[in-house]
Amino acid sequence: MVVKRISFILISLLPAFLLLLPAADAAVVEYELVIDRQPVNMTGTAAWGMTINGSIPGPTLRFAEGDLARILVRNNMDADTSIHWHGILVPPGMDGVPYLSFPPIKPGDTFVYEFPIRQNGTYWYHSHSSLQEQSGVYGAIVIEPQHQRLHADRDHVVLVSDWTDENPHSVLRTLKRGSEWYALEKGSSQSILGAARLGLLGCYFTRELQRMPPMDIADVAYDRFLANGRPESFLEALPGETIRLRIINGSSTTYFHLEFAGGPMTIIAADGQDVEPVRRRRFLVGVAETYDLLIETGGDGAYEFRATAHDGSGYASVWIGSGPYHPAPDIPRPNMYHPMDHGTGLRHIFALTPAGVMGMPDRAVRAGTFDRPGMMGMAMEDMDHMHHPDHEPESPVMQHEHGMDHGAADHSAPHIMGKEQAPPPPAAAREDTQTTAFKPPAPPSGRRFGKIFHLLAADASSAKSLAVDGMAPERPGTPYGDLTAVNPTAFGADRPVREIRLTLDGDMERYVWMLNNRVLAESDVIRIRAGEVVRLIMINRTMMHHPMHLHGHFFRVVNGRGDFAPLKHTVDVAPMSTTVIEFNAVEPGDWFFHCHLLYHMESGMARVVHYEDYAIDPCLPASARTSIWTPGIFRERPTSSAT
Ligand SMILES: [Cu+2]
Incomplete structure (x- = not known):
């Protein structure tokens, strides 16, 4: 056989x-x-x-x-x-x-x-x-x-992931029911009392009045976060060694903040592709991304490499070296009550538009209002030069330096495309970092309560410290703005460019996630032609991050680095913002393009990129070829239930 x-x-x-x-x-x-x-x-x-x-x-x-x-x-x-x-x-x-x-x-x-x-x-x-x-x-x-290219004394894989004892199909059913159960379990639910405790009652009621869904960073409450299959693991190292960590986020839905207790980490590759070294103390890795890091073990001791779940509900630890324990600091939990406050402009837009498109109505999307990489507040800029294939848009921070006269938003805090590195966390955030001869307790579960919980204790406002996600330096976003490819990645100016605009949409109540407001089953393929440069403009109209993955290709992430834009296979599209990617159409075939949050993909946030004239693989039975379009193919099927 x-x-x-x-x-x-x-x-x-x-x-x-x-x-x-x-x-x-x-x-x-x-x-x-x-x-x-x-x-x-x-x-x-x-x-x-x-x-x-x-x-x-x-x-x-x-x-x-x-x-x-x-x-x-x-x-x-x-x-x-x-x-x-x-x-x-x-x-x-x-x-x-x-x-x-x-x-x-x-x-x-x-x-x-x-x-x-x-x-x-x-x-x-x-x-x-x-x-x-x-x-x-x-x-x-x-x-x-x-x-x-670079020397390291040791080379270790650190594959981080999320684990639930629950049957994943029952997880999906809970999500589809629109229940707040997981938010309660991991302490990220929101209530009037919690808003009052933080003095943000106004924001809470404004949002309730507009029937905007409460913001949450992750859908699911997990039992454990794992590194190489364990909540806690140990790697050998001697003092003064340089270690290459190959970080892989193999989670189904969890983004992680990465941090090494022994000092800043040097990013040397992203998604397998070499980049110019970038030093970071803490950064966010999206689902399905990989980063290669160089770290240095300082003196004697076991230094913690910690991957903290983005929603703050738990973490996985890898202790590197042996001796006294040097734990990584706790990261403030996200302030879910804060209405993604990019400034008064954004609130103003929310107030004027119906929920669902989050201030980015279809008409304005079609007009190209949000085509620029970066935050949506940038969208009112002149769009002209996006239409020239050889012209790379400047980063939002650079635009800010050139002055903005419409006062739509305050961009002094880098969100996803910050040109400068976010400053290290202030001393206060590192107070609980101390050396200890005794091993700190094992990482906590992502669920804080058993069968019984106190409602207000489950509220997001009950955390010890809070910071606004992606804005506060304690809760940085991805390092994309600082990634520079080691070789030029630009395409020739004479190449034909196909530009495709996609909105990332969601219906929280039905738990349906879509591209251009349609799920996979009822949508068309994305048709491209071999030899083209394909530019995808992804406009995220939801309050969640979506890690978008294209099969079979690497794409350039347009990040203000000109000809040296980094190559990736998966890119985080931050809430309420636009990400632009470009790829060389040289791999004829049918390729999946989808959100890598597992339950979003299952709910329809996917497309097929089809090369014109690509012949159907003769090995595939005709029935198999057509069934991808059949409604329900990505729905639950009894044959694949996990118990
Ligand atoms: Cu998604």
Whole structure:
């Protein structure tokens, strides 16, 4: 069976191989992954999980640039499965999206993936079937380059993720019910009393009057946050060593603030692509992104590398080195009552527009009002130069320096595109940092209450300290504004540019997440043509972050770095703001493009990017090819329930 499949795949891939001309002496690196459903214990209580080769996460797959990867994936479960190689440039038939790139792997079957390794860096893999990623079907990929650019004494993968003992399908049902249960459980709910306690009653009532949904940073309450499959783990290191940490956010829905107790971290790669070194004390990593960091162990001791869930509900710890413990500081919880206060201008816009489009009505979107990268307040700027492919817009901060006369918003605090690095947290925020001979207690659960809780104690206002997310230096956003590619990434000025505008929309009450106000099932494909430069303008009209991921390509994130805009495969689109990306359309195929928050993708926040003239893969049965468009394909199906 397995042998037959190998020859079948080779034949089907022949044209791709000829095109890519892999080195004749490429080493074949083979792995076998067995996906199974079994009881696991992350919390002290057994729960059902999905394992790869018996563990969560699965094994780290290691390759060298130029290898030929051959990976056998066996399905030992009673439900269909799949593996997608996140950020890896593969032929479309190897991308692992069921019903789009290949038929799902049926119970008892083995699928053989085979593709040449055309890149290097830190990536990951995960199931693209139903909600299996939440149950544990993910692992790391490390690809060594031909020539190592930077030295490190040690090299460690740190794969962070979120875990719930609950069946992910029941999580989705709870979300669809529009219940506030998870907010109560993790202490981020909002009430009149809580608003009064913070002196923000006015904001609370203004929002209630306009029927705006309460802002929350994350949908789900988790039982544990994990680093390499554990809430707490330990890595060996000696004093004075330089360590490369390969950070992978393999969460289903959780963004993390990263911090190392031993001092600032140096970002050297983002999404596997090298960038000019950037030093950061704390920054936000989105779902499905990867960062390579260099850290230095100072003196004697165990220094904590901490990944704190964005909503402040818990964290995962990795202790690096041995000796006295140096914990990382606690991060103030987000002030959910603060109405994303970008200044009076934004509140003014909220007051004038119906809920749902959050001050960005369709007409203004179509007119290009919000096409500029950065905060929506910038949108009234002259848009002219966005229409010239060779002209890169300046960063919002630079625009601010040039002066703004409409006073729409205060941009002195960088949100997502700040040119300058956010200052380190003030001393007060680091007060609880101290060396201790005794190991600090294990990281807390994401749920603060058992069956009984006190309503006001569950309120977001009850946290010890609060800071406005993305605005206060204690709660920084992503480091995108500071990422500079090591080589130019710009496209030739003569290239045809296709510009596509997408709004990111949500209906909180029905828990439906959409692009251009439509879910996948009822929408069209995004049609592009080989040879074009495709520019996607993503306008987030929701109060949540969305990590948007494009399969099969790297894209430039237009961040004010001109020809040296960084390349990524996943980009955070911050609430109420616009992100612009561009990619080279040179990978004919059908490619998934979606929000990487698992429950958002399942609810329809996805599209298929289709190359014109791309021939349907003859290996796929016709029925499989059409069913991606069938309503309900991304809905819950009884065959894939997780218990
Ligand atoms: Cu989303």
